[in-house]
Amino acid sequence: MMSLQKATLFALYAVLELAEDTDRQLSASEIAERYNISTNHLAKVLRDLGRAGLVESVRGAGGGYRFCGNAKRTTLLDVVQLFEEVGTGPSSGIVQETNAGAALSQVMDEIEEITYATLLSISIDTMLKLMRKRRPEKPTSTGLFRAV
Amino acid sequence: MVDAAQDTPGYNLVTIGEHKINIRPAVKEDLPNVVALDDRTTGLRKPDYWDDLFTRFGNRKDLRFFLIAEEGDTLLGCIFGEVRSWEFNSVPCGWVGTVSVEPNLRMGGIGSVLYKEICRCFRKAGVTKIRTMIPRDATDLMSFFRAQGMMAGPFIQLETDMEEGA
Numbered sequence: 617m618m619s620l621q622k623a624t625l626f627a628l629y630a631v632l633e634l635a636e637d638t639d640r641q642l643s644a645s646e647i648a649e650r651y652n653i654s655t656n657h658l659a660k661v662l663r664d665l666g667r668a669g670l671v672e673s674v675r676g677a678g679g680g681y682r683f684c685g686n687a688k689r690t691t692l693l694d695v696v697q698l699f700e701e702v703g704t705g706p707s708s709g710i711v712q713e714t715n716a717g718a719a720l721s722q723v724m725d726e727i728e729e730i731t732y733a734t735l736l737s738i739s740i741d742t743m744l745k746l747m748r749k750r751r752p753e754k755p756t757s758t759g760l761f762r763a764v
Numbered sequence: 765m766v767d768a769a770q771d772t773p774g775y776n777l778v779t780i781g782e783h784k785i786n787i788r789p790a791v792k793e794d795l796p797n798v799v800a801l802d803d804r805t806t807g808l809r810k811p812d813y814w815d816d817l818f819t820r821f822g823n824r825k826d827l828r829f830f831l832i833a834e835e836g837d838t839l840l841g842c843i844f845g846e847v848r849s850w851e852f853n854s855v856p857c858g859w860v861g862t863v864s865v866e867p868n869l870r871m872g873g874i875g876s877v878l879y880k881e882i883c884r885c886f887r888k889a890g891v892t893k894i895r896t897m898i899p900r901d902a903t904d905l906m907s908f909f910r911a912q913g914m915m916a917g918p919f920i921q922l923e924t925d926m927e928e929g930a
């Protein structure tokens with residue numbers, strides 16, 4: 617039910633992809649191609665991440681974006697909250713003044729609180745560990761995983 | 765770095781930077797220091813609680829583990845846990861009851877060393893699953909256990925205020 621907005625999801629893809637290898641630079645189109653998402657939209661998201669100090673753009677040949685945040689100190693919540701609000705209840709759109717609304721809010725708030733605590737407790741570093749636990753991905757034909 | 769000579773779970777000598785950290789099961793003489801550490805961590809002084817816990821956990825070395833980390837005579841942190849098998853048809857698991865590290869030494873790897881050691885104890889006791897329960901807003905503990913690879917398990921803790929006459 618809880619689903620991330622597009623910009624949030626793109627930001628998480630980009631941050632995790634870049635944080636996996638902080639020496640590697642990737643352009644917006646390289647990341648967009650890998651995740652099959654809009655390059656324009658991702659480019660805008662990358663600029664937002666740049667302003668937040670999580671990625672920096674590197675100019676010149678082979679230029680692109682690089683992760684420059686602190687993977688151990690940056691949580692999923694830090695990234696998500698750049699693009700959408702989490703845990704700001706009471707749940708929007710629910711009529712609080714009725715008993716049904718109040719009871720529903722209580723349930724939705726419970727879900728929201730768990731979401732908040734989960735995103736707050738998982739750092740980018742912890743995500744990278746989770747990613748490494750999976751089987752290694754096959755390199756794509758775009759040469760995305762070449763060392764820069 | 766682990767001293768290869770220390771191969772009994774619950775006992776270890778670990779080097780972090782220049783510090784030589786000794787891990788061993790708690791003894792009764794550690795309790796005043798553990799009480800003081802808990803006081804510095806939570807602001808609550810609970811000698812009776814720790815005495816009771818030690819009595820229960822100190823006696824069952826095969827299933828209950830109460831370990832401390834020390835450097836010289838200085839207590840750095842402690843952890844306790846037990847093998848549990850009572851939850852709704854679940855197979856026995858290693859349950860971490862609490863872990864605590866001296867406040868000014870946190871983020872230095874001591875918590876992880878204690879955690880790894882209690883895991884060795886659990887493994888020897890034959891369990892392969894580790895569980896714990898922590899307050900949602902205890903950010904340090906939440907992040908710490910996440911960093912050890914823990915994810916939400918299949919249980920959700922529920923509670924209620926008992927109504928009058930219930």
Ligand SMILES: CC(C)(COP(=O)(O)OP(=O)(O)OC[C@H]1O[C@@H](n2cnc3c(N)ncnc32)[C@H](O)[C@@H]1OP(=O)(O)O)[C@@H](O)C(=O)NCCC(=O)NCCS
Pocket residue numbers: 688739805806861862863864865866869870871872873874875876877903904905907908909911
């Ligand atoms: C949770 C606690 C045991 C962690 O001990 P520690 O020695 O600091 O843990 P470590 O240094 O081994 O940390 C391992 C990882 O956990 C994570 N972590 C630990 N504390 C964190 C914090 N406060 N914020 C974010 N991440 C944290 C980090 O990812 C860390 O990895 P890193 O060292 O590579 O950065 C310690 O903070 C503590 O004692 N807190 C009080 C707990 C308490 O209230 N206990 C009594 C009641 S149950």
